[in-house]
Amino acid sequence: MTVLGAGIGGLAAAIACKLRGYSVEVIEQAPALTEVGAGLQIAPNGGRVLDALGVRLAAPESEAIHIIDGLSNRSVIRMPLGPGFRLVHRADLIAALGDRAQALGIAVRLDRCVRTIAQDGRTLHFADGSIHRVRRLIGADGVRGAARAFVAPDHAATFTGQVAWRAIVPVTDWPREAQVHMGPGRHLVCYPLRDGRSLNLVAVEERAAWVADGWSQRDDPDVLREAFSGFAHGVRDLLDRVETVHLWGLMDHGLTPRWTRGTCTLIGDAAHPTLPFLAQGANLALEDAYTLARNLPEPSAWEALRRPRVARALSAAQANATRYHLSGGQRSVALSGLRLLGRVAPRLPLRGYGWLYDADVTGEPS
Numbered sequence: 001m002t003v004l005g006a007g008i009g010g011l012a013a014a015i016a017c018k019l020r021g022y023s024v025e026v027i028e029q030a031p032a033l034t035e036v037g038a039g040l041q042i043a044p045n046g047g048r049v050l051d052a053l054g055v056r057l058a059a060p061e062s063e064a065i066h067i068i069d070g071l072s073n074r075s076v077i078r079m080p081l082g083p084g085f086r087l088v089h090r091a092d093l094i095a096a097l098g099d100r101a102q103a104l105g106i107a108v109r110l111d112r113c114v115r116t117i118a119q120d121g122r123t124l125h126f127a128d129g130s131i132h133r134v135r136r137l138i139g140a141d142g143v144r145g146a147a148r149a150f151v152a153p154d155h156a157a158t159f160t161g162q163v164a165w166r167a168i169v170p171v172t173d174w175p176r177e178a179q180v181h182m183g184p185g186r187h188l189v190c191y192p193l194r195d196g197r198s199l200n201l202v203a204v205e206e207r208a209a210w211v212a213d214g215w216s217q218r219d220d221p222d223v224l225r226e227a228f229s230g231f232a233h234g235v236r237d238l239l240d241r242v243e244t245v246h247l248w249g250l251m252d253h254g255l256t257p258r259w260t261r262g263t264c265t266l267i268g269d270a271a272h273p274t275l276p277f278l279a280q281g282a283n284l285a286l287e288d289a290y291t292l293a294r295n296l297p298e299p300s301a302w303e304a305l306r307r308p309r310v311a312r313a314l315s316a317a318q319a320n321a322t323r324y325h326l327s328g329g330q331r332s333v334a335l336s337g338l339r340l341l342g343r344v345a346p347r348l349p350l351r352g353y354g355w356l357y358d359a360d361v362t363g364e365p366s
């Protein structure tokens with residue numbers, strides 16, 4: 001078994017396959033197992049996969065999701081979370097997966113960039129001109145990877161009309177919660193990482209057009225500050241601390257028509273890139289990895305069982321985008337309704353996501 005990509009999905013798939021007795025190798029373009037400095041929220045559904053794979057991850061639990069009116073800095077609703085929601089530094093998650101892979105003796109071949117996959121699905125052509133033959137391939141090389149280009153070559157994405165910035169800023173004594181500061185046409189999500197001395201920021205703004213590709217493009221922090229200049233001092237103070245910021249356009253990829261071609265099966269972002277408004281991309285990649293390993297060598301059956309859950313998560317993420325950016329009368333009504341709910345039943349809104357967070361794919365037959 002060859003896994004292409006040593007990201008979250010690829011390493012998890014390699015571990016899951018190895019635990020089921022497959023001989024596994026992982027091919028990764030980066031020269032080292034590392035990740036850019038950014039955060040991730042791992043929900044109980046993804047955490048259960050990590051536990052089942054024996055991956056030990058030290059990361060603080062998140063206590064709540066706190067919606068705040070970005071214009072006034074007033075609390076709207078603080079929704080307490082049950083156990084199992086973790087605030088994770090990406091580098092820590094990759095390191096934990098890498099350690100587990102190493103302990104299981106999985107070969108991770110670094111600095112090997114696959115340029116194309118031949119029509120037979122079994123021949124990998126590397127950027128340095130070399131060739132590698134595989135028997136079965138799990139494509140976990142992300143949205144711009146060679147595996148997705150092989151399995152779904154004509155699947156185009158459309159710009160959602162939103163761009164996002166990510167940054168990390170220093171803080172002290174930040175509450176262990178994910179805050180969503182909402183404003184008309186834009187919002188900012190922030191949560192603390194590691195020992196609480198750094199805050200992960202993702203800021204989203206609606207825009208008419210976008211041309212650049214990828215999510216590693218640097219931007220001027222003043223552009224971000226200007227976009228949120230109408231927000232209250234709490235957010236403006238955070239943005240004043242930003243020194244380095246990355247910007248990318250949010251694309252709607254829809255549900256890729258197929259995830260398997262011949263002996264190559266896609267998982268994670270390669271199969272179904274998701275918008276970040278539900279914080280589930282990595283969690284879904286973990287679920288994919290575990291369930292695919294259990295269903296090999298019948299990936300088509302796995303795909304048929306897996307699609308409805310992934311489709312539901314993708315549309316739930318899309319729905320959040322609209323809710324966060326309301327303006328005018330709709331906004332006032334929504335904020336008043338949420339404030340009332342916050343006083344009488346603050347846990348209620350998250351109960352609607354039981355289908356997502358409470359699922360234990362490690363215990364189900366598919």
Ligand SMILES: Cc1cc2nc3c(=O)[nH]c(=O)nc-3n(C[C@H](O)[C@H](O)[C@H](O)COP(=O)(O)OP(=O)(O)OC[C@H]3O[C@@H](n4cnc5c(N)ncnc54)[C@H](O)[C@@H]3O)c2cc1C
Nearest residue numbers: 005007008009029041114141142268269279280281282283
């Ligand atoms: C700002 C932001 C915040 C997010 N927050 C959350 C969150 O809170 N919770 C959550 O669950 N998800 C979140 N996500 C989504 C999550 O990051 C992704 O869904 C997840 O990383 C997908 O993992 P993956 O393994 O499928 O792909 P990737 O993480 O993209 O990994 C792909 C790997 O393949 C390698 N690769 C690519 N091309 C090649 C090639 N040609 N040859 C060899 N190797 C190759 C790459 O180097 C990389 O290591 C967020 C995303 C963003 C952008």
